[in-house]
Amino acid sequence: MMGKLMKYDLKSMLKVIIPFWIAMFVTGILWSGQAKTALLDINNADGPGSLIMGITMMLFLVLITAVIVMNIVVIIQRFWKGLLKEEGYLMFTIPVSQRSLILSKVLSSFLITIGTILVIFLLVMAMGLMHGMDLSVLVQSKFLKQFVNDWGVYSILYGSVSVLNGIYHLYAAMALGQLSSRNRFICSFVAYVALAVLFSLVETLLLGSGFHVMLNEWLYVIVRVVEIVIFHGIAEFILTKHLNLE
């Protein structure tokens, strides 16, 4: 059933996010191409090429921010509209467990986020290549090889767990927020902040706040995983026992 649920969740999310991926990629490439031409011309004329480069970099950051924001909006919208509004009357009456409904949304959101990261990565690479970046030098770089050997697995694992943690944080907050018959959105926001404060307090108590204490790096992964389990527990308990559809 999980595959079937994910099929519809992914379809719904991709319909919204794919146009943004394409828009970001195409706009980024076009800007990059224009900036390169302008830089050459201006450089030949001893003009202020750095200004053009600065504006292009700024627009590039705006583009990336816009797609990341859209990614978060899609994650929120699929849970909010798909489970807590009218669509909930369908989703909570199909013969699947609440756990499956939540997991399907989380995994679909995770895949969408990986997609967004990949598109950003591809854009950065494409822009770099357009501006003369030498890929072979980058691949053969000692620093990069060392980093991948030492931290590659850890980075992927910690990054994945952090993305899942972020998604679950949103979902637990929305599950708490829907308990209110009025101002569900505001209550969800308050719940999000409250959970963030509470968890960071606990993290500080457990891991310490100073960098002087070098803890085992895997402890950070374990803490994130424990938080995921708690977030899931909150969301599943509320959607099972205290569902409050509009």
Next chain:
Amino acid sequence: MHTSEESYGKDTALNDVTFSVGTGRIVGLLGPNGSGKTTLIKLMNGLLQPTEGEVKIKGKAPGIDSKSIISYLPDKMYFADWMKVSDLLDFFSDFYKDFDRGRAEKMCDALGISREMKMKKLSKGNKEKVQLVLVMCRKAQLYLLDEPIAGVDPAARDFILDTILNNYNEEGTVLISTHLIADIEKIMDEVIFIKNGSIIKHALADDLREESGKSIDMMFGEMFHADVYQGGGF
């Protein structure tokens, strides 16, 4: 079905409701607005949990098993706007083993509703028809239809009643909640009157008519007449 209590804040929406209905029956769940009809249906669906007591469908608490045998029509549109009619047909085929896709496609064709049409492009009336077709094309053991004829014109009402009558699984039970008795009186086998969260009468429709010499609609009017003047509503 049995539940002791379901509360919203200080108000008790349902109180000590117990009833059982046989198979192959069309049962009217009749009561004015706010009497607890929708709450009762939501409890049976597992969309709400009782604050006390228990709900049992075929001896089991609402869950995956009960959801696979219940076909539910809520009193609102529950489809995602991005879906086409064909997506909904796929969705019902994927999640309900008892869904008769062929019959649903034929009914959509008869209504002139293209399967490639997006739900958000359909008129409100056609959206309601698609929803009803999907719900009634399941061979369910229990159909829970919440206010299926509220706010529709006479032609749509006839379509809805015909669709229910012609498509329900005769080995199953149909529970229709409504306050518009006259329109569905002719199709009801049993009636359950609900008031302030409690069942005040549950009987065969023919027996009630015979005993009182009145139509169910007239009985309903007399039963809830005082409520309307005391601030209740129909």
